[in-house]
Amino acid sequence: MSGRIDLYPTEEIAGWKVRPGQVFPYGVSLVPGGVNFSIFSSVATSCSLVLFDKASRALLAEIPLPESFRIGDVWSVTVFGLDPETFEYGFRIDGPCDHQSGHWCDRSNILLDPRARAVSGRDVWAAEPDWTDPFPYRGFVVPEDFDWRGDRAPQIPSEDLVIYEMHVRGFTRHPTSGVGHPGTYAGVVEKIPYLRELGVNCVELLPVFEFDEFELSRPNPVTGALNMNYWGYSTVGFFAPKAGYAATGAAGMQADEFKTMVHALHAAGIEVLLDVVFNHTCEGDHRGPSISLRGLDNKTYYMLTPDGYYHNFSGCGNSLNCNNPVVREMVLECLRYWVSEFHIDGFRFDAAAILGRDQSGGPMLNPPLLESVASDPVLKKCKLIAEAWDAGGLYLLGSFPNYGRFAEWNGKFRDEVRDFLRGQSTSAGQLATRLAGSPDLYEASGRGPRASVNFLTCHDGFTLRDLVSYNAKHNEANDEGNRDGIDDNRSWNCGVEGESDDPEVCALRLRQSKNAILSLMVARGIPMLLMGDEMGRTQGGNNNAYCHDSAFNWLDWSLVDKEHDLLRFSRLAIALRRAHPVLRLPRHPRADATGALGFPEVSWHGRKPWQPDWDSGLAVVVWASTDGPDVILYAWNTTPYSEQIELPPAPGGFQWIVEVNTGCPSPDDIHEPGTGPAMEPGGCFLIGARSSIVLKLAAKRP
Amino acid sequence: MTLTFTSSNGAAVAAVTGNITHAVSGEFQSSLLAALAESPALVLDCSGIVMLTSAGLRVLLLLHREASASGKRLALASVPPAVRDVMEVTGFLDQFQSHPTVAEAIAATSQTKP
Numbered sequence: 160m161s162g163r164i165d166l167y168p169t170e171e172i173a174g175w176k177v178r179p180g181q182v183f184p185y186g187v188s189l190v191p192g193g194v195n196f197s198i199f200s201s202v203a204t205s206c207s208l209v210l211f212d213k214a215s216r217a218l219l220a221e222i223p224l225p226e227s228f229r230i231g232d233v234w235s236v237t238v239f240g241l242d243p244e245t246f247e248y249g250f251r252i253d254g255p256c257d258h259q260s261g262h263w264c265d266r267s268n269i270l271l272d273p274r275a276r277a278v279s280g281r282d283v284w285a286a287e288p289d290w291t292d293p294f295p296y297r298g299f300v301v302p303e304d305f306d307w308r309g310d311r312a313p314q315i316p317s318e319d320l321v322i323y324e325m326h327v328r329g330f331t332r333h334p335t336s337g338v339g340h341p342g343t344y345a346g347v348v349e350k351i352p353y354l355r356e357l358g359v360n361c362v363e364l365l366p367v368f369e370f371d372e373f374e375l376s377r378p379n380p381v382t383g384a385l386n387m388n389y390w391g392y393s394t395v396g397f398f399a400p401k402a403g404y405a406a407t408g409a410a411g412m413q414a415d416e417f418k419t420m421v422h423a424l425h426a427a428g429i430e431v432l433l434d435v436v437f438n439h440t441c442e443g444d445h446r447g448p449s450i451s452l453r454g455l456d457n458k459t460y461y462m463l464t465p466d467g468y469y470h471n472f473s474g475c476g477n478s479l480n481c482n483n484p485v486v487r488e489m490v491l492e493c494l495r496y497w498v499s500e501f502h503i504d505g506f507r508f509d510a511a512a513i514l515g516r517d518q519s520g521g522p523m524l525n526p527p528l529l530e531s532v533a534s535d536p537v538l539k540k541c542k543l544i545a546e547a548w549d550a551g552g553l554y555l556l557g558s559f560p561n562y563g564r565f566a567e568w569n570g571k572f573r574d575e576v577r578d579f580l581r582g583q584s585t586s587a588g589q590l591a592t593r594l595a596g597s598p599d600l601y602e603a604s605g606r607g608p609r610a611s612v613n614f615l616t617c618h619d620g621f622t623l624r625d626l627v628s629y630n631a632k633h634n635e636a637n638d639e640g641n642r643d644g645i646d647d648n649r650s651w652n653c654g655v656e657g658e659s660d661d662p663e664v665c666a667l668r669l670r671q672s673k674n675a676i677l678s679l680m681v682a683r684g685i686p687m688l689l690m691g692d693e694m695g696r697t698q699g700g701n702n703n704a705y706c707h708d709s710a711f712n713w714l715d716w717s718l719v720d721k722e723h724d725l726l727r728f729s730r731l732a733i734a735l736r737r738a739h740p741v742l743r744l745p746r747h748p749r750a751d752a753t754g755a756l757g758f759p760e761v762s763w764h765g766r767k768p769w770q771p772d773w774d775s776g777l778a779v780v781v782w783a784s785t786d787g788p789d790v791i792l793y794a795w796n797t798t799p800y801s802e803q804i805e806l807p808p809a810p811g812g813f814q815w816i817v818e819v820n821t822g823c824p825s826p827d828d829i830h831e832p833g834t835g836p837a838m839e840p841g842g843c844f845l846i847g848a849r850s851s852i853v854l855k856l857a858a859k860r861p
Numbered sequence: 862m863t864l865t866f867t868s869s870n871g872a873a874v875a876a877v878t879g880n881i882t883h884a885v886s887g888e889f890q891s892s893l894l895a896a897l898a899e900s901p902a903l904v905l906d907c908s909g910i911v912m913l914t915s916a917g918l919r920v921l922l923l924l925h926r927e928a929s930a931s932g933k934r935l936a937l938a939s940v941p942p943a944v945r946d947v948m949e950v951t952g953f954l955d956q957f958q959s960h961p962t963v964a965e966a967i968a969a970t971s972q973t974k975p
């Protein structure tokens with residue numbers, strides 16, 4: 160005999176055999192002979208489970224739960240004889256509706272389970288929905304058994320990561336991608352060989368939790384196409400992979416397809432990080448729709464002002480009350496779910512400063528949510544990366560509550576290196592701090608360069624090509640009068656605003672792009688590239704391209720040929736980083752520590768060895784490993800004039816080998832590691848205008 | 862869903878038609894397990910499959926596991942392109958032996974050891 164003695168119906172409601180359910184797990188789960196449902200609400204005076212037929216979307220049953228089906232604030236029910244593949248579900252909650260007091264219960268509404276493992280309604284990307292459907296997003300069950308067949312997390316040390324920030328759909332949707340399933344998880348799998356060849360070992364996916372691409376959609380004034388919620392920073396279902404990104408979304412197999420993608424990426428040695436949005440939801444402010452949390456228990460799930468309005472620290476209408484103990488548990492459970500079920504390797508937390516706010520919005524020194532995430536056993540090996548600010552003005556760069564676990568998107572690296580790149584700042588000293596892994600931000604806390612995700616571009620802002628092609632944003636197509644998007648771009652158009660066929664302008668832009676990518680690859684910390692920057696992807700100067708589902712945002716794979724020169728440079732710059740451990744050491748280099756071959760761990764130079772000029776546009780640094788004979792000279796001349804530098808003498812038996820010189824045209828701009836030309840002993844190096852170089856010390860060639 | 866059994870060259874051949882879903886999974890599994898018990902090899906002629914759902918894929922894989930555990934061989938034949946495509950992107954296809962035709966599947970199962 161086997162089986163549980165309580166798995167039999169105790170009563171019949173609305174024609175369905177049911178029994179009081181199991182409280183755990185929250186949400187929906189399959190039990191022998193039936194399906195179990197469990198939902199929290201601290202304000203519900205009644206709760207009904209509403210079932211729909213999946214194929215026809217017609218109402219199947221409404222099962223009012225007896226009071227005896229509630230334990231504490233949790234309602235649960237097991238329904239027997241329900242085919243798990245053919246139903247969808249929601250909840251009808253009755254309770255107080257008094258907006259000033261923060262209550263929004265409405266029994267005329269049917270609500271999505273916040274823990275739904277899959278959400279229907281937006282199964283195929285941009286397929287016109289039924290706008291008359293009063294309950295457009297419905298939960299359903301998916302099998303959670305997946306044969307991971309020997310999957311192993313790459314567990315790459317943080318300092319060895321090269322992150323590629325990408326949009327699942329945008330990566331392969333363009334007709335030039337040539338994949339069988341453009342714009343999907345399956346499409347990503349087909350492009351793994353490209354990622355391998357480029358040399359990145361980690362992808363960071365823009366939001367993949369179910370969202371509604373039709374949210375706030377409107378016709379594009381320029382093209383007439385629909386402006387949509389393309390990025391997806393507006394969660395509908397935290398536990399559900401975006402169905403519209405799955406080739407099999409219409410068949411409800413998005414979870415299996417997603418897992419297959421992770422499995423394939425892992426097999427290629429590539430980690431998978433998710434960009435997760437826990438700071439707000441898609442329900443907006445008091446004018447927004449009631450989809451789930453608002454109707455279930457508004458006061459618990461959202462930060463409210465004393466008169467019942469939504470705090471808007473996210474800039475998106477509401478703020479999730481993430482340090483409320485109940486909400487905290489949901490967030491933690493969600494992260495654990497993605498790690499245990501989907502084998503995710505880490506997370507980038509959008510507008511993470513909000514996760515450190517208390518229930519009335521005040522910043523906390525020791526936010527329980529962040530402490531729980533940092534110390535959770537399931538998340539123990541995960542990379543945790545914070546966007547350490549929010550739209551409410553809380554800016555925690557360097558001071559994000561980190562528990563030794565959280566890294567940060569280093570906004571200072573972006574801003575100051577952009578300034579150096581455009582020649583606005585001629586502070587070699589400032590650049591030195593960023594190249595050292597930002598010790599001003601991360602040394603005191605003991606986190607070191609592993610806490611610094613170094614980036615110059617991300618989805619939010621200019622692409623790299625646009626950073627060197629535009630002085631100002633050009634967001635007209637967003638239909639907000641060019642008022643949206645930041646103005647602080649720190650960009651330089653190289654003399655002409657926008658596209659140009661002037662050979663000198665084009666050459667300068669290409670060189671500036673190379674300088675930028677090289678700076679990322681030599682700096683201590685974790686470099687992050689934006690999808691397409693390795694081959695000059697442009698958004699036509701739009702620095703807030705969140706709403707365009709078009710070739711405007713999709714990666715154009717014809718750039719592989721058109722921008723072969725930059726792509727080759729990017730690939731070899733990543734290879735350079737991999738070839739030189741000294742570039743990846745997980746500590747800030749010290750001038751008073753002895754490194755290899757007679758050099759200090761770090762030394763600064765100028766036109767003459769050992770004579771840095773901190774207030775110039777010429778930075779010259781030598782890094783010498785303390786762990787082995789690895790010595791690198793990096794110099795960046797951001798002035799419009801050539802600069803001749805005298806090289807620090809190589810020790811006996813060694814010589815300087817040229818690895819990179821962005822001042823030279825391809826293929827002399829960068830060499831396969833260790834194969835470049837050797838410098839004469841005692842030689843000088845003429846660094847071209849707005850150019851950067853890398854030399855390495857190597858034993859003299861016979 | 863229908864199952865039609867024949868045998869050829871020592872292998873049982875089951876022609877499957879219709880939809881393989883949770884609703885028919887019990888019948889599907891028990892009939893095919895019974896056929897496996899009587900024969901060292903089983904070839905599934907999939908040409909008539911219209912739809913294979915998540916649960917259907919799992920039943921197929923469970924059957925494959927059962928076959929392997931008992932030293933039997935299971936092979937798929939003539940999987941329609943649309944079904945094959947779903948199996949591929951969800952990671953199921955490479956767990957099976959799959960052949961373009963029933964004849965090739967029979968030949969392969971009669972040659973190889975489990």
